[in-house]
Amino acid sequence: MKEIKIQILKPQNLKIKHLSFQSLLSNKPLIACWGFFDGIHQGHQALFNNLITIAKTNNYETCIISFNEKPQSVTNEIANQVLLSKEDKIKRINEFGVNYYLEIEFTKELSRTSPQQFIAWLVSCGVKSVIVNPNVRFGHQGQGSVETLKQSSLQVYLCDDVFVGNHDKVSSTLVKQLLQNKDIINANLCLAPNEYYITGKVVHGMKEGRSVGFPTANLMLNANYALPGLATYITLTHVDNKWYQSMTVIMIRNNVPLVETYLLNFNQDLYDKVITVKFLTWLRDNLQFTSLDDLKLQLHKDLENTIAYFKNQ
Incomplete structure (x- = not known):
């Protein structure tokens, strides 16, 4: 080209x-x-x-x-x-x-x-x-x-406006509103044939996921992205020219957005790699956990639901 x-x-x-x-x-x-x-x-x-x-x-x-x-x-x-x-x-x-x-x-x-x-x-x-x-x-x-x-x-x-589904005309503002409302599916309809994605460098984080058997990649984002609402999502993550099934959580820590991704069937070192995370659908809202055991139990449920999602696709 x-x-x-x-x-x-x-x-x-x-x-x-x-x-x-x-x-x-x-x-x-x-x-x-x-x-x-x-x-x-x-x-x-x-x-x-x-x-x-x-x-x-x-x-x-x-x-x-x-x-x-x-x-x-x-x-x-x-x-x-x-x-x-x-x-x-x-x-x-x-x-x-x-x-x-x-x-x-x-x-x-x-x-x-x-x-x-x-x-x-x-x-x-x-x-x-x-x-x-x-x-x-x-x-x-x-x-x-x-x-x-x-x-x-x-x-x-x-050039006339484009409309998707029952929504108003497709616009960047609409896509951002849908993302904030955690409506990844309709946001992706507006962006089709592509999906919403973010890119960032993997840096060291709190390592809480690692302590319960779910090591996550903590992203330092390469742009001031309009992120989806605070929740856990089913995603695909691109590493070294290969896509991996993944779960991604967006949270706030110290008033700063934090994006962490867990890759299924992956055990390589990700630090300092630039990876891309593509959002597919909402999985669940974020929860407060009183113990690491409760967090681990929930993450196993998330994993089961994520595996079922990809099987159904």
């Missing part, structure tokens, strides 16, 4: 001064879409697939424009919790066969860019067409809309 071309832009590069990235990007006209694209859920996938289809029909090259942080986390100064690490997001975008990926460093100064300035910057980059959601808002205080785009020189294509 041809690798995507990645360019990281500083905010000052968006100031409109006859700036052109034609030589940097392509001599062909570009069709572009933009957004933070957290999670690459089904709505994002529909947008990217339409982008590719329109590009082939019109002999365009494709460009996805994103930001280093979610704009709302900068303007509202809230924690930038994500469904995918930046590296995984770019990797997933690359799977669609897009020609170019531009990542803009989002700042409060940049948030004051008017819709017209942003459109002028797109045109200066060689963008001839854009594809957006019908309800798109962009520019300072969301003043730009589809009508704003249609009043410009850009050719505008629309």
Whole structure:
């Protein structure tokens, strides 16, 4: 597969001064879409697939424009919790066969860019067409809309929202809400054909699981993930190019989220390895135990239920 071309832009590069990235990007006209694209859920996938289809029909090259942080986390100064690490997001975008990926460093100064300035910057980059959601808002205080785009020189294509089951439209916000509610199955429907997963380095923990015969991998996460609600889940864990059945608990300790995973039929040293944990379904809510014997008994029940789950799959 041809690798995507990645360019990281500083905010000052968006100031409109006859700036052109034609030589940097392509001599062909570009069709572009933009957004933070957290999670690459089904709505994002529909947008990217339409982008590719329109590009082939019109002999365009494709460009996805994103930001280093979610704009709302900068303007509202809230924690930038994500469904995918930046590296995984770019990797997933690359799977669609897009020609170019531009990542803009989002700042409060940049948030004051008017819709017209942003459109002028797109045109200066060689963008001839854009594809957006019908309800798109962009520019300072969301003043730009589809009508704003249609009043410009850009050719505008629309991509409808995607709905899954009885839920509202698929969005990163919906996926995060489902995860927080421990509804892994419906969250994964929104993310299909992929499942929600996290990646991290295995570090030393309290070793409580080891003391009752269930040694767990304690993860130092490689992104500020929007984690599922506090509970124990049935998961798959990827180690050294192989997937293992596993159980994963998410808890809070010292006001910090803690993720620990127990791999079935595994007895190798995991310390310092980077592993990926894929969430399949909720197993049980977290419980308080008065003794290690009670904890051990519950973990054996969890193990039986996990083995039964995979047999039924």
